[in-house]
Amino acid sequence: MIEHLDMSLVDWSRAQFALTAIYHWIFVPLTLGLSFLIAIMETIYVRTGNEEWKKLTRFWMTLFGINFAIGIATGIILEFEFGTNWSNYSWFVGDIFGAPLAIEGILAFFLESTFVAVMFFGWNKVSKKFHLTSTWLVAVGANLSALWILVANAWMQNPVGMIFNPDTARNEMVSFWAVLFNPVAVDKFLHTIFSGFLLASIFVLGISAWFLLKKREGWMAKRSILIAAIFGLVSSLTVVFTGDNSARTIASVQPVKFAAMEAHYYGSENAGLTAFGVLKKSDKKIGEKEILDFSFRIKIPGFLSIMTGGDKNTYVPGIKDLVYGEEDSRQILSVADKIRQGIFARDVLNDYKRAIMFNDTEQIRVIKKQYFQDKKFMNENFRYFGYASLMKPEDAVPNVALSFYSFHLMVMLGFFFILVFAASVFLVLKGSISKHRWFLWIALLSIPLAYIASEAGWVLTEAGRQPWIIQDLMPVTRGVSQISASSVMTTFILFAILFTALLIAEVSIMLRQIKTGPKHQED
Amino acid sequence: MRNLFPDVKKLVSFYYEGFRDMSAWGRKVWLIIFIKLFIMFAILRLFFFHDFLHDKYANDKQRSKYVLEQLTNSATTND
Known part of the structure; x- marks a missing residue:
């Protein structure tokens, strides 16, 4: 029961989900991007008929295959966890997630059992054009498959297109298109797939750089670098654009997360964007939570206002304004007010529950009509339902340091990759990339940095949404199953072992194939 | 149906030959x-990841009630 809620259960359940999601995400972005790079390489092979391009394509296809095979089904564990550790949440959202996840499952099944098989088994067995079409379909299918998962995640960030059914305690989808074209889903999908393209480009660039450092496979390495660098440069510039859109959407639908990722405590016009900053503790507080200050900061004046509203006079509310509200001039509802609205919604639901219990059909009809079928109640009260479970207003604030650092790390690395791609294009076209060994080392060492940037994006997305499992509707404390914390801890350890073993297997098989090189790839 | 049979046969042999002629790394990743x-479905799913609501309650009505x-449990400090 909630009154005896064991916080270690919530923490272990969150830690387990985070661990599984982080490991799962090690495999996914490479699949998303490398599939397109392979399709581009194979297109060149089919157009030129040059067998060297075929070897090159098959080499990267081997690495794709290893990553794809090891990563396959790792996401299913997340679904196990929904049913076991997050049963209240799963029940509450079941009907919304059903459609996107079913589409994803069907798409993944057909994609994996048909076109991936043609990709690997079809060389010399099907026509060149059919094989190429299959490769492109794998790339498009893998990315479309990701769309449905991201749509489901976007709903958690910005729940739309549903109504709550008090009889079943579930949300029901009323508009598939509202769920699909949720602004968060559109931004998230584009930002995520292009960041996957970026990561895969860095991967190809880094491994090709290793070949040049070893003075091996020069022809293949330089061509791979050129393709990866152009594809990566276009992708990374698109990531900046989609990231900017994404930030604007977050500012509108998750303003506390937006303020936290900038450590922006006090609202202002002409608000500056922190390009780089180091946080420190201060003696000021919001409730019991310490306000963090900057010990060092490089700030771009007015840019945060421009980012959110298009001009520097745009007011950007800070964490303090969002917690305590600013009802006079800005009409920002305080968290205390939202808690009151949420408690009212919960009381109505309690009355409804009692009416069901006593089989009071008249009362059931009245409450349904007066409240659950009333747009005003649903928009002004029920949308804050989750706030009824907050202990105090400051609980609506996520971990500021984690949000800030994950966001800034991702952004800084993103700009660093743009420089790496631009320099790669320049050096490879100039024909001097092999001479710049320092640059080849940078390219190689960028591989882990790309993974760190990709994971940091998800840390911001999920940690920045706290305390919510579904924004404003359900905090994590209500979504968790009432099971023993020790059993969650046990499975956490099992997962850590399983995933680490899988990662070691992937890296070791991949390293062996990389060392073998394209010339000696087996069929 | 008669025309479909050779296609199915071709499809089966496509997969059969694909798996038979698989490279060393391919065999390794399949293993x-x-x-x-096996670990996910025969161990984790079977012994550790039961569907909490499904196991605890017999039907959807009971699950909804739970x-x-x-x-609506209001035992937080908000009241």
Whole structure:
């Protein structure tokens, strides 16, 4: 029961989900991007008929295959966890997630059992054009498959297109298109797939750089670098654009997360964007939570206002304004007010529950009509339902340091990759990339940095949404199953072992194939 | 149906030959896939990841009642 809620259960359940999601995400972005790079390489092979391009394509296809095979089904564990550790949440959202996840499952099944098989088994067995079409379909299918998962995640960030059914305690989808074209889903999908393209480009660039450092496979390495660098440069510039859109959407639908990722405590016009900053503790507080200050900061004046509203006079509310509200001039509802609205919604639901219990059909009809079928109640009260479970207003604030650092790390690395791609294009076209060994080392060492940037994006997305499992509707404390914390801890350890073993297997098989090189790839 | 048979046969032989002629790394990753799926479904799913609501309650009505209770439980400090 909630009154005896064991916080270690919530923490272990969150830690387990985070661990599984982080490991799962090690495999996914490479699949998303490398599939397109392979399709581009194979297109060149089919157009030129040059067998060297075929070897090159098959080499990267081997690495794709290893990553794809090891990563396959790792996401299913997340679904196990929904049913076991997050049963209240799963029940509450079941009907919304059903459609996107079913589409994803069907798409993944057909994609994996048909076109991936043609990709690997079809060389010399099907026509060149059919094989190429299959490769492109794998790339498009893998990315479309990701769309449905991201749509489901976007709903958690910005729940739309549903109504709550008090009889079943579930949300029901009323508009598939509202769920699909949720602004968060559109931004998230584009930002995520292009960041996957970026990561895969860095991967190809880094491994090709290793070949040049070893003075091996020069022809293949330089061509791979050129393709990866152009594809990566276009992708990374698109990531900046989609990231900017994404930030604007977050500012509108998750303003506390937006303020936290900038450590922006006090609202202002002409608000500056922190390009780089180091946080420190201060003696000021919001409730019991310490306000963090900057010990060092490089700030771009007015840019945060421009980012959110298009001009520097745009007011950007800070964490303090969002917690305590600013009802006079800005009409920002305080968290205390939202808690009151949420408690009212919960009381109505309690009355409804009692009416069901006593089989009071008249009362059931009245409450349904007066409240659950009333747009005003649903928009002004029920949308804050989750706030009824907050202990105090400051609980609506996520971990500021984690949000800030994950966001800034991702952004800084993103700009660093743009420089790496631009320099790669320049050096490879100039024909001097092999001479710049320092640059080849940078390219190689960028591989882990790309993974760190990709994971940091998800840390911001999920940690920045706290305390919510579904924004404003359900905090994590209500979504968790009432099971023993020790059993969650046990499975956490099992997962850590399983995933680490899988990662070691992937890296070791991949390293062996990389060392073998394209010339000696087996069929 | 008569025309479909050679196509099915071709499809089966396509997969059969594909698996038969698979490279060393291919065999290795398939082994890993099977071990992984075994651990996931025969161990983790069977012994550790039961569907909480499904196991605890016999029907959806009971599950709804339980979740409704969880959602409306007001034993936090807000009252």
